[in-house]
Amino acid sequence: MNEVKIFTADVEAKRRSANVCAYGIDLGTTNSCVARASWQPGGKPICDVVNINQSLWPEGAVESPLVPSVIALAGVEDKLVGAGAKKLRARPQDANLMPERDLFYETKNDIGLRKTYHRADEAYGNAAKIAGHLLRYLKESAINGQGKNASINVTVPASFQLNQRRDTLFACKFAGLKLQDDDLLDEPTAALIDYIMSGKAPHSFEPGKTTQCVVFDFGGGTCDVAVMEITVDKRTKQVLMSQVAVSRYHRLGGGDLDTAIVHEVLIPRLLRENSLGPLDLTWAEKKRGLEPQLLGTAEKLKESLCRGINHLRKLHKYDKADKEKVKARCSSVDIYLGKRSFYLSEPTLSAAEWEKILEPFLDRDLLFARQTDYRLTQSVFAPLQDALDRAGRKPEDIDFCLMVGGSSLIPQVRDAVEEYFQKSAVGYFDDPMDIQLSVARGAAWNALYKKLTNRNLIRAVVQEDLALMTRGQALYPLIPARTVLPFPAENEWARVELEIHPQTSIFTDKLLFKIVGATARQTILHEIWDIPEYLEAGREIIMEYNMTAGKQFHCRAFLKDDPEVAFEHHVENPLVNVVNPGSTRLFIEEKEEELRKKGGGTADDVDDFVQLATSYAELNQKERAINWLRSAMNKLGHADATILNLQGNYYGELGDHEREEKLYREADRATTSWGGPLFNLALSFYNRGKYKEATEAIEQAMKKDHRQGPYLTLKAMCLDKSEPQITHKLIYQQAIKAFGAVSTLSEWELGWYLTAVRAVGDAKAIKEAEEERKKRNKKGIPEVYEDAVLPVVKGGLVKRKKAMFDF
Ligand SMILES: Nc1ncnc2c1ncn2[C@@H]1O[C@H](COP(=O)(O)OP(=O)(O)OP(=O)(O)O)[C@@H](O)[C@H]1O
Ligand SMILES: [Mg+2]
Numbered sequence: 001m002n003e004v005k006i007f008t009a010d011v012e013a014k015r016r017s018a019n020v021c022a023y024g025i026d027l028g029t030t031n032s033c034v035a036r037a038s039w040q041p042g043g044k045p046i047c048d049v050v051n052i053n054q055s056l057w058p059e060g061a062v063e064s065p066l067v068p069s070v071i072a073l074a075g076v077e078d079k080l081v082g083a084g085a086k087k088l089r090a091r092p093q094d095a096n097l098m099p100e101r102d103l104f105y106e107t108k109n110d111i112g113l114r115k116t117y118h119r120a121d122e123a124y125g126n127a128a129k130i131a132g133h134l135l136r137y138l139k140e141s142a143i144n145g146q147g148k149n150a151s152i153n154v155t156v157p158a159s160f161q162l163n164q165r166r167d168t169l170f171a172c173k174f175a176g177l178k179l180q181d182d183d184l185l186d187e188p189t190a191a192l193i194d195y196i197m198s199g200k201a202p203h204s205f206e207p208g209k210t211t212q213c214v215v216f217d218f219g220g221g222t223c224d225v226a227v228m229e230i231t232v233d234k235r236t237k238q239v240l241m242s243q244v245a246v247s248r249y250h251r252l253g254g255g256d257l258d259t260a261i262v263h264e265v266l267i268p269r270l271l272r273e274n275s276l277g278p279l280d281l282t283w284a285e286k287k288r289g290l291e292p293q294l295l296g297t298a299e300k301l302k303e304s305l306c307r308g309i310n311h312l313r314k315l316h317k318y319d320k321a322d323k324e325k326v327k328a329r330c331s332s333v334d335i336y337l338g339k340r341s342f343y344l345s346e347p348t349l350s351a352a353e354w355e356k357i358l359e360p361f362l363d364r365d366l367l368f369a370r371q372t373d374y375r376l377t378q379s380v381f382a383p384l385q386d387a388l389d390r391a392g393r394k395p396e397d398i399d400f401c402l403m404v405g406g407s408s409l410i411p412q413v414r415d416a417v418e419e420y421f422q423k424s425a426v427g428y429f430d431d432p433m434d435i436q437l438s439v440a441r442g443a444a445w446n447a448l449y450k451k452l453t454n455r456n457l458i459r460a461v462v463q464e465d466l467a468l469m470t471r472g473q474a475l476y477p478l479i480p481a482r483t484v485l486p487f488p489a490e491n492e493w494a495r496v497e498l499e500i501h502p503q504t505s506i507f508t509d510k511l512l513f514k515i516v517g518a519t520a521r522q523t524i525l526h527e528i529w530d531i532p533e534y535l536e537a538g539r540e541i542i543m544e545y546n547m548t549a550g551k552q553f554h555c556r557a558f559l560k561d562d563p564e565v566a567f568e569h570h571v572e573n574p575l576v577n578v579v580n581p582g583s584t585r586l587f588i589e590e591k592e593e594e595l596r597k598k599g600g601g602t603a604d605d606v607d608d609f610v611q612l613a614t615s616y617a618e619l620n621q622k623e624r625a626i627n628w629l630r631s632a633m634n635k636l637g638h639a640d641a642t643i644l645n646l647q648g649n650y651y652g653e654l655g656d657h658e659r660e661e662k663l664y665r666e667a668d669r670a671t672t673s674w675g676g677p678l679f680n681l682a683l684s685f686y687n688r689g690k691y692k693e694a695t696e697a698i699e700q701a702m703k704k705d706h707r708q709g710p711y712l713t714l715k716a717m718c719l720d721k722s723e724p725q726i727t728h729k730l731i732y733q734q735a736i737k738a739f740g741a742v743s744t745l746s747e748w749e750l751g752w753y754l755t756a757v758r759a760v761g762d763a764k765a766i767k768e769a770e771e772e773r774k775k776r777n778k779k780g781i782p783e784v785y786e787d788a789v790l791p792v793v794k795g796g797l798v799k800r801k802k803a804m805f806d807f
Contacts, residue, residue, distance in 0.1 A: 006197065006449065006457060007045050008238050014452045022451050023143055023152045024190065024443025025135065027168070029108040029221025029253055030406065031066045032134055033437055034142040037444035047197070047444050049437045050142040054082035057095065065437060071133055073102035073124070081137040090296040093336045099292050104130045106255055109221050112164030114589065118596040128167040132174025139175055152177055153447040155439050157222045158186035158246035159383075162552060181550045182456060183447075188215035188226035189243065189458045190442030191404040195427065196230075196239060197445055198434075208234040211399045214424075216384065216417055217439075219405035221253040223380055225387035227398075228458075242461040242484075245390035247383035251376065252361075254302070254407035259375040260357045261298035261349060262291050270294075270335065270344045279656045281337070282630070283623035287374055289337045294344075297330050301349035302410075304328040309351060309411050318351075326351035355412065362416045374623075380413065384420065398424045406436050460485040460549050465518035468543070471501055471790045475518055478545060486549045493544040498557070498791035502538040509534050510788035511541070513555065513569070528788045529557065529567040541791060588615050603635045610643060613650075622650040641671035648677065652684050660684060668704075675705030682714055691722035709739035710752035716759065732760045742772045 021038040037047035049065035056062065057074050062083045072085035074095040080088065088095055089105060097103040101119035110127035117125055124130060135154070143150070154177070156168050165184055172179045192215050196205075205211050210231045217224040225247040231240045267290055271278060281290070305328035312318035312326065327350045335342045360366065363379045388394065401421045407413060409432055418426050429435045449457045462483045467475035476496065479487050488494045500508065509532070515525040540560035547553045558566040591612055595601040601608065609632035617625040629647045633640065644667035652660035661684070667677035678701035685694035695718040702711045712735030716728040735756045739745060745753055750773060757765040 006193070006239055006445070007039070010238075011449065011452050012039075020448065020451055021150045022444055022447035023150050024185075024440045024445070024447055025138055025152065025154045026187070026190070026437075026440035026443060027108070027131060027134060027138075027154055027156075027171075028069055028219055028439070029106055030069060030219065030255060031436060032069050032138060033065050033067065033440040034138050035437070035440035035444035036142075037441075037448040039448065045445075045448060047194075047441050047448070049440055052082070052138070052141045054084055055080060056084040057088055065440075067134075067138065068105075069108065069134055070105040071103070071124075071130060072097055073121075079133075081134060086296065089292055090333075092292060099288060103292070105292075106221055107131070109251055111167045112161060114593055116593065116596065128170045129174060131168060131171035135171055135175035135177060139177060151183070151447045151451040152179060153183050153185045153190075153443040153450070154179060155185050155187045155190050155443045157217075157224045158188050158226045158243070159222070159224055159248055162550075165550065181548065183450075184550075185443050185446050185456070186224075186226065186243070186246070186458075187219075187222075187439050188217045188224055188246070188404070189228070189241070190440075190446065191215055191217060191438045192226075192228065192241070192402055192442065193445050193457055194438040194442035195402055195404075195429070197442075198429070200427070200430070205230055205232050205239070207232040207237055212393060212397055214384075214387070214398050214401040214421070216380075216401060216403050216408065217405040218380060218403070218407040218413060219253050220255050220407070221251070223247075223252040223383050223405075223407075225383045227387050227391035227393060239457075241458045242482075243458060244393075244461070245387050247387040247390070252378045252380070252383070253405075254299075254410075255295075256376055256378075257302060257357065257361065257407070257410075258295050258298040259291065260377070261302060261354075262294045263374045264357055265349060265353055266294045266298060266344065266347055267291075269347065270342055273344060274342045277656075279623075279651070279654065279659065283374075283627040285337055286623075290335060291374070293333070293335050297333055297344075297347055298349075300330050301328045301347065302354070304330075305349050305351065305354055306410050310409075313411060321351070323352035323355065324350050358410075358412050362412060364420075380416070381420070384417075395421050396423045400424055401426045403428050404435055404438055408435060456549075460551055462487070462547065466524065466547075466553070467516055467518045468496070468793075469514040469516055469790060470498075471792045473790075475516070475521075476793050477518070478515065479547060481518075485547055485551065487547045490549075493546050493556075495542060495544045497560070497794040498541040498543055499794045500535050500537050500539045500541075500789065501792050507534050507536055508789040511535075511557075511567075512788035512790050513543075513557065513567070514790065515553075515555070515571075524553070525555070525569060525571050527567075527569050531559075531565060531567075533565070535559075540794060543791075584615050584618050588612060588619075591615075601635065603637065606632045606636050606640075606643075609635070610646070613646065617650060622654050626650050639666065639670035641667045641674055641677060643667075644670060645677045645680065648680060652680075657684065657688065668700075671704070673704060675701035675703075675711065677701075678704070679711060679714065682718065686714065686718055686721075689721075691718050694718040695722055709735050709749060709756070711735075712738060713752045713756040713759075717755075720759075729760055732756050736760070736762070736765070742769055745772075747776070 019038060019040055021036060024035045026033045033049055035047055035049045037045060039045040051063050051065050052067050053061050053063045054067060057080055064083065067082040068086035070085035070089055072080045072088040072095065074080055074088060088097060089103060092098065092103060098119065100117040104124065107127040107130040111131060115126065154168065154172060156165055168184060169179060192213065210229050213228045213230055215226045215228065227244045229242050229244055233240060267286060308326065308328060309318055312321060327348045329346055329348045332343065332345045335344060360377045361379055364381050366379060398421055401417065401424050403414065403417060403426060429438060446457050462479050462481055462485065465477060465481045466479040467477050470476050509530065511529040511531060513525060513527045513529060514523065516523055541557055542560050543555060543557040545555035552570055554570040556566060556568040591608055595605060595608060609628050613625040613628035616628065626647055629643050632643050644663050648660050648663035648667060651663060661681060664677040664681040678697050682694045682697035682701060685697060695715065698711060698715045698718060702708065705711060712731055716731040716735065719728045739749065739753045742750065742753065750769060754769045757769060
């Protein structure tokens with residue numbers, strides 16, 4: 001490791017002024033931090049974090065390099081950032097604070113989203129502005145006065161997309177920091193730089209050889225994985241690093257573990273201690289009222305338990321210990337919900353409870369995100385696997401893995417990652433504090449290097465061949481893998497001449513631009529250019545493209561003889577980030593924002609409320625769904641059978657059958673012609689083995705509703721159970737008759753029809769119904785829209801002399 005040099009003699013020669021200094025800012029989800037790197041003539045370059053004095057409320061102060069990324073507006077003049085604000089988060093009632101109004105935390109998760117904090121003052125209206133306030137605070141307390149001409153790097157998760165990077169740059173500007181695109185440094189890269197500079201890496205980087213590295217950064221709000229290659233130049237011993245792949249953006253961090261502790265351990269205990277049932281408090285009361293007050297306690301319990309477990313492990317006592325008895329304990333807390341107050345006496349977290357919470361987070365098989373009403377669960381192996389897949393590497397190909405981020409201090413996380421990289425050297429910082437400070441220090445080192453050399457320490461490279469798909473699916477190379485970015489050069493465009501296939505009689509006004517990653521033909525861009533005129537065969541088109549150091553791919557095209565007719569498109573980080581937040585999530589986000597802008601909505605928006613409820617239910621967030629339905633009824637001001645019935649459904653699914661029945665009956669009272677609520681009640685009784693009650697309910701329902709098919713079927717099912725000695729085939733037959741032709745049945749009716757024909761064993765009818773169902777399912781698959789024409793490369797693919805690479 002001693003042979004590796006970042007600040008070589010070449011770099012030193014570039015140092016002109018007497019004292020060069022640079023800053024790195026780690027703008028974290030949970031904690032932020034500032035480091036300063038400097039180089040005095042005659043000395044060695046040094047780097048250290050800056051201690052920041054943070055005010056408490058109403059008075060006092062603490063000093064620490066870690067600044068919690070929390071803002072509390074305790075009064076007109078009392079803007080608290082850091083430790084003071086974090087303390088107030090646990091006692092928001094002291095200063096009458098409310099999340100997203102005058103109390104902000106974990107807002108980094110909202111960066112890049114359209115979400116606004118509608119209850120907040122304009123100046124705090126979204127995540128970018130909050131980041132701006134944090135940065136301004138850091139600048140004023142750690143940089144001002146000394147760093148006038150200093151260069152500054154701010155770090156972002158490697159997986160941040162263009163809009164998230166843009167928001168971060170906006171925040172810098174808001175804070176009065178002048179940063180360029182490439183002054184944003186990826187967090188894992190920064191951590192690795194710091195680790196290499198510390199000279200402690202267990203792996204030796206041999207000159208002339210390439211080391212495959214993984215940086216696993218598991219922080220408070222993100223889990224970022226970067227796969228990098230490190231080469232040490234044989235002659236100069238200089239380190240050359242390039243990023244091969246990074247994981248997709250995963251919103252997963254220690255904060256999710258805290259939330260899990262709050263909802264799985266602390267809230268259930270609080271409800272029990274205060275004689276409340278699991279659903280006696282609403283979603284909003286639990287999520288917005290209890291959660292913020294309990295997060296700090298959860299985090300304390302987690303950290304203290306992890307330290308305890310680590311200690312026991314060092315003594316080789318943990319494995320044999322009774323996990324129920326290994327416990328962390330905190331002092332009692334008072335919790336407030338409006339005027340009500342609750343007491344949670346000496347909350348604890350046992351190792352058994354903790355291991356259960358961790359299980360899904362460390363699962364190697366279930367690599368998809370699961371969202372419940374209150375929280376998100378995702379395995380840390382999702383980003384790990386994702387980054388390795390993108391890099392085309394297996395765990396055994398990796399020489400060295402560096403674990404950083406505060407959540408890497410969790411012993412079980414360390415074990416899991418070490419086991420995954422069995423054959424690699426796994427490195428940590430020895431001092432737990434260093435783990436949380438390394439990103440800021442790495443950023444400061446990079447800023448210093450850049451100040452001297454005008455370039456980043458890490459060269460961004462294209463991870464995979466980028467190619468344009470031309471007619472006949474032939475690929476034309478655009479940028480070869482491992483090209484150092486920017487390509488072709490800063491602010492320049494590469495160009496390719498295209499045409500409409502000259503030997504055919506194609507006329508078209510739609511040209512398909514399809515750009516793929518060449519290895520797996522993964523689509524990067526699939527855009528149709530709607531040209532305002534018809535193009536005949538042989539018409540020439542110029543396509544220009546480039547890729548910035550920030551990995552943004554731009555392309556534009558125009559008609560050679562009419563450059564005014566143009567097409568333009570760009571893709572952010574094309575080979576890294578293909579995030580589709582899911583149409584349901586997106587719908588929710590947009591609808592909620594729309595309603596917020598309207599001031600919450602009125603009775604006219606009730607349909608939107610119901611749509612939001614069903615969307616949440618689709619995501620399995622039933623309590624939130626109920627919350628929206630409750631608001632809908634409130635706005636409406638009178639009973640509505642559909643809404644009450646839905647509420648009944650969701651309570652049923654949550655297992656609160658008392659409320660379920662109450663709501664179905666209420667819904668039934670609100671309608672004179674619809675048997676739905678009672679039908680659902682009957683079904684609920686049936687599913688719980690209460691066949692007598694079920695029969696009664698279905699008979700009542702049938703008095704109201706004329707759609708007898710499903711009703712008769714359910715009635716026959718109930719009777720089959722309550723009077724098993726008698727056959728009820730006749731009722732099934734009656735039901736089948738009542739259904740009518742299968743093609744006219746709704747999806748719901750078709751399901752019940754199948755139940756009925758199966759019950760009587762009518763093979764022909766079963767087959768017919770199953771085929772109808774198959775037919776409908778097929779129709780649901782959207783057709784691929786491909787009537788646009790792929791271009792050809794002028795002169796053909798093979799004839800080009802300067803082909804950059806072969807496929
Ligand atoms: N000893 C510990 N054991 C377990 N977890 C810890 C320990 N120390 C810190 N953490 C957790 O680490 C997280 C903070 O880590 P870090 O400071 O790296 O995050 P961040 O940089 O703010 O977030 P991000 O990088 O995701 O934006 C918190 O969730 C904290 O509870
Ligand atoms: Mg971090």
